[in-house]
Amino acid sequence: MELPNDHATDPILATQAIAVRVRVYAKARNFRLRIASNGEPVLSVPARGNIKDAKEFLNRQKGWLIKRLDERPKPVVFIEGAQFPVRAQIYQIFGTGKSRGQVEVLTHEQGILLETPKLVVPGGEKHIARRLKDWLKKEAYGDLEKASQQHAKTLGVSFSSISIKGQSSRWGSCSSAGRINYNWRLIMAPDFVLDYVAAHEVAHLCEMNHSKAFWDTVLQTLPDMERGRDWLKANGNQLMAYGAEIK
Numbered sequence: 001m002e003l004p005n006d007h008a009t010d011p012i013l014a015t016q017a018i019a020v021r022v023r024v025y026a027k028a029r030n031f032r033l034r035i036a037s038n039g040e041p042v043l044s045v046p047a048r049g050n051i052k053d054a055k056e057f058l059n060r061q062k063g064w065l066i067k068r069l070d071e072r073p074k075p076v077v078f079i080e081g082a083q084f085p086v087r088a089q090i091y092q093i094f095g096t097g098k099s100r101g102q103v104e105v106l107t108h109e110q111g112i113l114l115e116t117p118k119l120v121v122p123g124g125e126k127h128i129a130r131r132l133k134d135w136l137k138k139e140a141y142g143d144l145e146k147a148s149q150q151h152a153k154t155l156g157v158s159f160s161s162i163s164i165k166g167q168s169s170r171w172g173s174c175s176s177a178g179r180i181n182y183n184w185r186l187i188m189a190p191d192f193v194l195d196y197v198a199a200h201e202v203a204h205l206c207e208m209n210h211s212k213a214f215w216d217t218v219l220q221t222l223p224d225m226e227r228g229r230d231w232l233k234a235n236g237n238q239l240m241a242y243g244a245e246i247k
Helices: 051-060 062-070 128-155 184-188 191-203 212-221 225-241
Strands: 021-025 032-035 041-046 083-086 089-095 104-109 112-121 161-165 172-174 179-183 242-244
Touching: 032 062, 041 051, 051 062, 083 184, 089 128, 112 128, 128 161, 128 179, 128 184, 128 191, 128 212, 128 242, 172 191, 179 184, 179 191, 184 191, 184 225, 184 242, 191 212, 191 225, 225 242
Parallel strands: 021 041, 089 112, 161 179
Antiparallel strands: 032 041, 083 089, 104 112, 172 179
């Protein structure tokens, strides 16, 4: 669904329509508009809702929506000189220009501690983003596999596999077959955030829902889960902005 935009004072949105994803929920009683973690507007619609009422609701919420969209974090593309966090530590990207080699972390130069450590990435400009993401996915897999094993042991369950993906709006998922998917961007967050998402997904092996029993299970393996959950709610949009594709 597209919401026509006539907010002429906004330099970004004034000349284009705003695309809104519509999702129908059987249990929903009212329309609900929110901004997903990937920055996309999402309209929740009751099963008996209709397009006319949905459009009228969106038009009433237009001012709020435009303000929220303008507040979204700006995309950060992985190019030479860009800065982004790894395990909550800010690094700066430096390309070697060489076709071979591995991503390296450089914390000192000529014996002097760098204020902003470097991530030295092989390859030319066109290859930096791909090689850096591959490295980040590998790092994320190591941390998340370890955290998942720990929580699985605490809860007395087991998972069949772990995959690292680039979901645009989710931090993780768990299937009834025990396959867990995680978002690679979790490696950029503080360790307690990654740990919370691991605890959350492993707990789904016990409860495939978000009932009180589920949250009690998360608490059982991670008593301070609120710390990670609150951080992700406050900063998740920024994490999703990192690694944007060049258009």
